[in-house]
Amino acid sequence: MTDFSRRKNLKKLALATTAFGGLPYLNLKASPLNGPLKGNVNHAVCHWPFNPMTLEELCIGIKKIGFNAIDLVGPNNWHILQKHDVVCSMCNGADLGIVQGFNDPQNHNKLIQGYEEVIPLMAKAGYKNIIAFSGNRKGMDDETGLKNCAEGLKKIMGLAERHGVTVVMELLNSRVDHPDYMCDKSDWGVELCKMVDSEHLKLLYDIYHMQIMEGDLIRTIKKNHQYFGHYHTAGNPGRNEIDETQEINYPAVIRAILNTGFKGYICQEFIPKSTDKMASLEQAIRICDI
Ligand SMILES: O=C(O)C(=O)CO
Numbered sequence: 001m002t003d004f005s006r007r008k009n010l011k012k013l014a015l016a017t018t019a020f021g022g023l024p025y026l027n028l029k030a031s032p033l034n035g036p037l038k039g040n041v042n043h044a045v046c047h048w049p050f051n052p053m054t055l056e057e058l059c060i061g062i063k064k065i066g067f068n069a070i071d072l073v074g075p076n077n078w079h080i081l082q083k084h085d086v087v088c089s090m091c092n093g094a095d096l097g098i099v100q101g102f103n104d105p106q107n108h109n110k111l112i113q114g115y116e117e118v119i120p121l122m123a124k125a126g127y128k129n130i131i132a133f134s135g136n137r138k139g140m141d142d143e144t145g146l147k148n149c150a151e152g153l154k155k156i157m158g159l160a161e162r163h164g165v166t167v168v169m170e171l172l173n174s175r176v177d178h179p180d181y182m183c184d185k186s187d188w189g190v191e192l193c194k195m196v197d198s199e200h201l202k203l204l205y206d207i208y209h210m211q212i213m214e215g216d217l218i219r220t221i222k223k224n225h226q227y228f229g230h231y232h233t234a235g236n237p238g239r240n241e242i243d244e245t246q247e248i249n250y251p252a253v254i255r256a257i258l259n260t261g262f263k264g265y266i267c268q269e270f271i272p273k274s275t276d277k278m279a280s281l282e283q284a285i286r287i288c289d290i
Pocket residue numbers: 170172177206232269
């Protein structure tokens with residue numbers, strides 16, 4: 001093939017994929033050929049779905065795609081991110097896991113101790129967000145859970161405010177992946193934010209989890225965006241690639257998020273099915289790069 005016809009073919013490909021609203025049907029290798037990202041979205045990715053890829057390998061891979069943020073990394077591993085000039089867009093390491101959260105007062109002392117340790121470290125490292133979980137219901141009603149969560153969270157809000165850190169409670173589905181998890185509806189999470197009444201408590205609106213629980217994604221984002229501090233993605237059903245094989249219209253959802261004026265991170269949390277995980281990640285980033 002001549003250089004000219006190769007360039008023409010590449011241009012045709014680019015046009016076809018733009019018209020489709022992303023690159024959902026192409027198995028692209030991460031490559032500068034795909035052009036720079038637009039700069040409207042702060043992209044991030046979670047490490048855990050990419051296991052057994054090391055955190056270091058992921059750092060190198062995302063820099064090639066053109067972004068520099070990884071979610072759910074604790075203080076012990078921040079040095080790996082720092083070596084590669086990658087930021088931790090959502091810290092962990094203070095929580096007791098998904099099942100044991102703020103809804104049980106018996107967890108409060110340990111949780112408060114954890115957040116008191118990690119929040120000052122975050123401020124030193126320049127990181128802004130830390131994850132929190134409601135915990136499972138274990139027979140508890142919604143109102144008691146709300147009251148308990150608010151009581152526990154209020155005890156760390158002053159610290160978070162002083163250090164410029166936002167505590168972000170994750171909304172997860174309780175139908176498929178996390179049976180019995182309490183913070184499984186956006187209205188419950190919004191009510192919690194209202195009760196705690198601090199700009200330093202937000203919700204992590206996980207688009208995949210909330211598609212399973214509620215659907216009506218764009219309306220919910222428009223209505224509640226002031227309480228949403230962070231977004232996660234994955235394809236539904238299956239929690240895999242966010243391509244055309246799944247049901248969520250990611251370009252439309254991301255556009256709606258941007259239209260709310262959101263300046264935080266949109267983080268990929270899908271479990272790649274493809275053996276070329278980095279190609280899947282680049283594809284997802286391009287689909288969301290509105
Ligand atoms: O573990 C999960 O399902 C999560 O979404 C954590 O972010």
